[in-house]
Every structure is written in structure tokens, then in C-alpha cells.
């Protein structure tokens with residue numbers, strides 16, 4: 001059978017183009033009625049970038065007349081995938097297996113797969129070979145092609161609709177978005193990553209680092225504030241490199257100051273890279289009380305040997321120096337990190353360095369992972385003589401330390417009054433509400449006459465390692 005699609009290519013995805021094309025999206029009117037009478041369900045895996053992409057996918061589908069379904073047995077099921085670790089991919093393959101049953105019962109059930117797995121050549125090949133139930137595949141750079149791809153399926157009765165680019169250089173503005181919550185919003189400030197840490201698939205699946213224009217970002221935040229949003233999280237794989245590609249002479253510090261001027265209650269940002277975090281950014285954070293006192297600063301390893309092999313481009317001494325400067329100017333902030341254990345040939349001494357950096361920084365929380373080999377990345381070809389048992393034992397030892405400091409850091413909240421942005425009733429108990437403090441502590445609390453999106457004061461009555469319990473004092477606004 002003649003293929004009318006091109007598979008993704010990780011080698012091509014490594015190349016970077018110079019030019020960035022900025023385009024404004026307009027949906028072709030022909031597609032406006034495509035979804036009439038049909039429902040959709042989106043299942044999102046992975047990071048905040050994926051969450052935000054799913055909101056764009058929902059925006060496009062709503063524009064085409066589809067209606068969101070509460071359960072998976074919709075007419076169109078889209079799975080937005082993550083490729084960062086093998087475990088994330090296994091979950092997706094498991095899900096595709098269970099969706100096959102629905103497809104057997106209902107021939108008109110359409111299954112779409114998008115996100116980072118759609119950008120991996122081996123994965124797409126495997127899906128085409130073994131997972132025939134998948135009708136639609138589109139990559140992270142092809143979201144705006146969704147209307148056309150769905151038209152291929154629904155109107156032209158194509159068996160499979162596939163569009164995945166390996167190279168990109170585009171920023172598309174004015175794409176419809178249906179935000180899943182009404183009080184806090186993800187705001188992309190840039191896409192892609194040029195850091196090429198040797199373990200990481202993201203630079204291949206999300207492409208070249210490219211920044212949105214400052215005025216587009218500020219306008220988006222202003223609009224969100226005007227429609228009642230209390231919090232924005234500025235998103236990028238590497239927010240501290242914001243603006244470098246624009247060549248306009250300003251960076252993340254200026255963006256932070258401009259976004260702060262909108263007066264929105266809470267501004268967060270994710271993720272910082274230690275290499276690009278400079279003094280101007282620290283000052284911009286310090287000068288603006290609506291920038292939340294919380295910094296996520298991935299260290300990945302505490303060993304210089306491993307940091308070098310990871311291509312992190314800083315030494316542990318440089319990381320400590322940055323951390324000291326942050327603490328000096330931003331002393332009451334919460335600090336968290338990401339750590340990978342069991343990178344190829346990580347020695348006991350290397351791992352000891354990781355335990356030491358946790359002792360040094362006393363993080364409020366750490367997100368810890370066992371290294372997962374990603375085909376196509378440089379680390380996948382590195383020799384690794386460390387057994388799975390050793391890696392798991394290290395993870396456990398690290399997690400004990402992480403929990404110790406998380407608990408220690410939380411003690412200071414006992415009997416204190418904290419401001420919480422209410423996310424809604426707690427998942428575990430509907431008589432209890434949950435939300436986050438400005439420094440990103442999860443708070444579960446009892447109270448009456450409150451709703452999602454309220455800012456409230458809560459008195460903390462009980463302290464755990466990874467959450468706080470309390471009772472409502474009063475509403476702030």
C-alpha cells in the first residue's frame with residue numbers, strides 16, 4: 001500500500017533551523033460543522049505542556065462542533081502521550097489495548113494519538129504495525145492540522161490520518177483554546193528545548209527553542225485576568241532562556257516584570273534551568289509580590305562526573321552558588337528539584353553527591369526518577385553496569401531523605417494562617433476542599449460557602465510531609 005505520510009525522524013529532529021515562522025491561525029469554515037452530533041474525550045499524560053496542548057485540542061474540537069464527553073466511550077477518543085520515561089509509554093500502550101475492546105463493539109469509534117510519542121519514529125512504527133485500532137496520529141507540531149485530519153477520516157473515509165513533522169520553526173497564534181479550569185491557567189511563553197541533556201527525548205519531540213512575543217504573552221495574561229483568572233503559570237522547558245531566540249535584547253526578567261504589571265494575583269513559572277538563571281531574574285522575582293515564592297530548579301544529579309555526562313552544562317559548585325544567591329535574595333521561598341538516579345554507570349560516590357546536594361539545599365520537595373533509556377538519545381548508547389536492584393535501592397534511600405526535608409520544611413506552617421487558592425472539593429473527601437498556597441503547598445481544609453477559584457485564609461492544624469491540613473478562617477476577596 002502506498003504511504004501518504006512521512007514517519008517522524010529523530011535524527012532530523014536534532015537539526016535546528018534558524019528561522020522562526022509566526023503565523024496566525026484561522027479555522028477553515030468547511031470544518032466548522034464536522035463534529036456536529038459527535039462527542040470527544042481527551043486523556044492527557046505527562047507534563048504541563050501536554051495539559052496546555054490538550055486545551056488547544058479541545059478548543060479546536062469545540063470550534064468544529066464536537067461536544068466534550070464525561071466518559072471515554074465518546075465518538076472520538078484522543079490520547080495525548082508522554083515519552084519522557086518508558087513507564088509513561090507503557091501506560092499508553094496499555095490504554096490502547098483497552099480501547100481496542102470499544103473499537104470492536106463500535107466500528108465508528110475513532111482513536112487518535114498525539115503528543116511526544118507521536119514524534120518518535122520507533123513508536124509510530126510500532127503503533128502502525130501492532131495497534132491497528134489507532135485511526136489518527138498527529139505530532140506536537142501538527143495540532144492545528146487536526147481539523148483537516150478529522151475531515152480526512154469523517155468526510156473522505158480515510159483509514160488512517162497521520163501528520164507528524166520532525167522539523168519545525170513555527171509559532172502559531174490565535175489558536176482556539178478551551179481551558180479546563182476557570183481560575184488558573186497555563187500560558188506558554190516558549191516552545192521546545194535546545195539543551196539536549198543526553199538522557200532526554202524532549203528536544204527531539206518538541207523541537208527547537210522558540211519564544212512567543214512578549215506582547216502576545218502579556219495580552220493573554222491580561223485577558224485571563226479580565227475573565228476572572230487568579231493565577232497563571234508561565235510555561236517553557238527552559239523559561240530562563242526566554243527571548244534568546246528573539247534577539248530583541250531582553251529576556252525572562254523583563255517578561256516577568258511586564259507580566260507582573262498586569263496585576264494578576266499569582267504568577268508561577270516552570271521550568272527553570274540552573275544554567276540560565278541570572279541575577280536580573282532573581283531581582284525581578286524579588287521586586288514583584290505577585291510572583292509566587294516558589295522555584296523549581298532541577299539539579300538532576302549531585303555529581304560533577306554525572307552532570308558532565310548528562311550535558312547539564314553546570315557543575316555542582318555552580319548550582320550551589322546559584323542556590324545560595326537565590327536563598328540570599330529570596331529567603332522565604334519554597335525550593336523543589338528533579339533528580340535522576342541510576343544514570344549509566346552512576347557510582348556509589350556519584351550517588352553520594354546526590355544525597356549531599358539534597359542535604360545542602362534542604363528542598364521542600366524533590367521529584368525523583370530512575371533513569372529510563374530513551375532510544376535515539378546519546379545516553380542510550382552509554383555503557384551501564386549498574387543493576388536495577390541497586391538503582392531501586394538508591395531511589396528508596398533518596399526518597400527517605402526527600403520526605404525528611406519535606407516534613408521538616410512543612411513544620412513552620414503549624415498554627416499559621418496561609419492564603420489558599422481553592423481548586424475545589426478534595427478528590428478523596430468531598431466535605432474537604434483543597435488548593436495551593438503561594439509557595440505551592442497542597443492544603444486540604446474544611447470550610448463552608450466557598451467555591452473553586454476563591455482565595456481564602458486557612459489556619460493550618462496538621463502538618464504532613466507532602467500536604468497540610470487546616471480549617472477555613474475567612475475569604476480574602
Ligand code: 5AD
Pocket residue numbers: 084085199200201298300338339340369370371372373374
Ligand atoms: N529518565 C528518567 N527521568 C527523566 N527525566 C527526563 N528524561 C528522563 C529519563 N530519560 C526527568 C528529568 C526532568 C523531568 C521532567 O523528567 O528529571 O527534569
Ligand code: SF4
Pocket residue numbers: 193194195196197200201202203237238273
Ligand atoms: Fe530535557 Fe534537559 Fe531540555 Fe529539560 S533542559 S527538557 S531535561 S533536554
